[in-house]
Amino acid sequence: xxxxxxxxxxxxxxxxxxxxxxxxxxxxxxxxxxxxxxxxxxxxxxxxxxxxxxxxxxxxxxxxxxxxxxxxxxxxxxxxxxxxxxxxxxxxxxxxxxxxxxx
Numbered sequence: 831x832x833x834x835x836x837x838x839x840x841x842x843x844x845x846x847x848x849x850x851x852x853x854x855x856x857x858x859x860x861x862x863x864x865x866x867x868x869x870x871x872x873x874x875x876x877x878x879x880x881x882x883x884x885x886x887x888x889x890x891x892x893x894x895x896x897x898x899x900x901x902x903x904x905x906x907x908x909x910x911x912x913x914x915x916x917x918x919x920x921x922x923x924x925x926x927x928x929x930x931x932x933x
Contacts, residue, residue: 842904849895856892859885 838846859881862870868882879887900907922928 841902845895845898845902845904849892849899852888852891852895856885856888859888 863881863885866881868885869880871877871880896905896910899905900910
């Protein structure tokens, strides 16, 4: 019986774990926005931050995690940008309500 290896280093696993954690936190923010709106905030916290603020913070954390992968050469930033440009040029043809902003 052979043993399986994904051939990832501990550092690569850690970087992917960081990205995965940040993606989960963005999903949580989106869920709160769906339920309560952008401008709602947690009434049990002594904070002026609302759900929009939390989403912006978490999106920034995703961007930081992404650049960690880029700096470590796990992914190629040119390929990421090329895909982003291609996605934007498709004009989001499967959306229904994004006229004027998704071009």
